[in-house]
Amino acid sequence: MRILVTGGAGFIGSHLIDRLMTDGHEVICLDNFYTGRKQNVLKWIGNPYFEMIRHDITEPIRLEVDQIYHLACPASPVHYQYNAIKTVKTNVIGTLNMLGLAKRVKARIFLASTSEVYGDPEVHPQTETYWGNVNPIGIRSCYDEGKRMAETLTFDYHRSNGVDVRVVRIFNTYGPRMLPNDGRVVSNFIVQALQGKALTVYGDGSQTRSFCYVSDLVEGFLRLMNGDFIGPVNLGNPDEYTILQLAETIQRMVNPDAKVTYEPLPQDDPQKRQPDISRAKKYLNNWQPTVPLEAGLEKTIAYFRDRLEA
Ligand SMILES: NC(=O)c1ccc[n+]([C@@H]2O[C@H](COP(=O)([O-])OP(=O)(O)OC[C@H]3O[C@@H](n4cnc5c(N)ncnc54)[C@H](O)[C@@H]3O)[C@@H](O)[C@H]2O)c1
Numbered sequence: 001m002r003i004l005v006t007g008g009a010g011f012i013g014s015h016l017i018d019r020l021m022t023d024g025h026e027v028i029c030l031d032n033f034y035t036g037r038k039q040n041v042l043k044w045i046g047n048p049y050f051e052m053i054r055h056d057i058t059e060p061i062r063l064e065v066d067q068i069y070h071l072a073c074p075a076s077p078v079h080y081q082y083n084a085i086k087t088v089k090t091n092v093i094g095t096l097n098m099l100g101l102a103k104r105v106k107a108r109i110f111l112a113s114t115s116e117v118y119g120d121p122e123v124h125p126q127t128e129t130y131w132g133n134v135n136p137i138g139i140r141s142c143y144d145e146g147k148r149m150a151e152t153l154t155f156d157y158h159r160s161n162g163v164d165v166r167v168v169r170i171f172n173t174y175g176p177r178m179l180p181n182d183g184r185v186v187s188n189f190i191v192q193a194l195q196g197k198a199l200t201v202y203g204d205g206s207q208t209r210s211f212c213y214v215s216d217l218v219e220g221f222l223r224l225m226n227g228d229f230i231g232p233v234n235l236g237n238p239d240e241y242t243i244l245q246l247a248e249t250i251q252r253m254v255n256p257d258a259k260v261t262y263e264p265l266p267q268d269d270p271q272k273r274q275p276d277i278s279r280a281k282k283y284l285n286n287w288q289p290t291v292p293l294e295a296g297l298e299k300t301i302a303y304f305r306d307r308l309e310a
Pocket of ligand 1: 006007008009010011012013030031032033034035036037055056057058070071072073074075076090094112113114115169170171172173174
């Protein structure tokens with residue numbers, strides 16, 4: 001198949017491309033390199049079945065493809081808040097452009113949504129039927145309301161125009177090729193520990209998160225895209241850790257001498273986030289994460305060690 005991956009030079013997109021290329025597909029990677037890097041897809045450049053297009057999805061584009069994985073959007077608060085209006089445009093105009101393309105060429109389109117659509121959830125763990133508790137005017141709303149609108153558009157194109165859609169809600173994912181400076185907790189702690197700095201915990205560290213290794217996520221993407229269930233479906237690791245537990249694990253694995261310091265919680269930081277993955281198990285052929293946290297952290301630490309040395 002000929003497959004378009006928007007945001008393909010980013011963290012998750014590049015792992016997805018590795019898998020699609022290895023499976024023998026023809027891949028078009030479309031990216032404006034805001035948070036993505038050519039290095040992430042370097043090994044495919046020059047391969048006749050791989051094409052790289054520098055393009056901003058807020059502008060329309062015409063391409064002939066069979067499937068679209070729509071991932072383009074900065075994912076970390078540092079980057080999506082840097083230009084909040086641009087983040088809204090990417091989520092709304094960008095998603096409209098991709099849905100228009102899918103409609104025109106009759107491609108199946110897969111939207112990468114997020115657990116952020118649940119906001120600071122009052123239901124725990126979060127099931128896909130929960131509508132969320134989102135602040136519409138907060139500093140995270142360009143992203144979470146943007147993704148909610150992207151989901152709305154996707155389901156309206158499905159209902160009104162018969163576009164073949166798939167929607168996934170991704171929970172915290174980590175792995176090699178995350179950016180060292182993006183302020184996400186796993187990369188923050190690893191980089192701080194490798195640099196011999198103190199690990200910064202926001203709040204008292206009792207807030208919880210779940211962490212899914214990127215290869216598990218990509219396996220879920222393929223099952224959703226190539227199955228009959230349209231979603232939305234949660235993909236994430238239901239194992240819940242407090243931020244302090246994560247800090248202590250990374251401290252032990254990288255640098256037992258590293259200290260832990262505490263800073264105030266940022267605005268609208270959710271207290272709890274844990275996916276209910278019953279739907280994924282039911283509709284995606286019993287999908288569940290297989291990579292234990294320490295095994296995934298080992299690979300991620302090795303990547304950051306190489307990158308910081310380089
Ligand atoms: N990483 C996670 O834990 C996580 C969690 C929930 C949802 N997601 C979603 O998954 C997708 C990928 O996330 P990621 O972690 O790989 O982030 P990332 O920032 O590494 O990748 C996003 C990619 O999109 C590109 N991009 C951004 N705006 C664009 C635009 N207007 N036009 C073209 N390209 C553009 C960036 O350059 C980058 O390569 C995002 O949609 C994100 O919202 C990620």
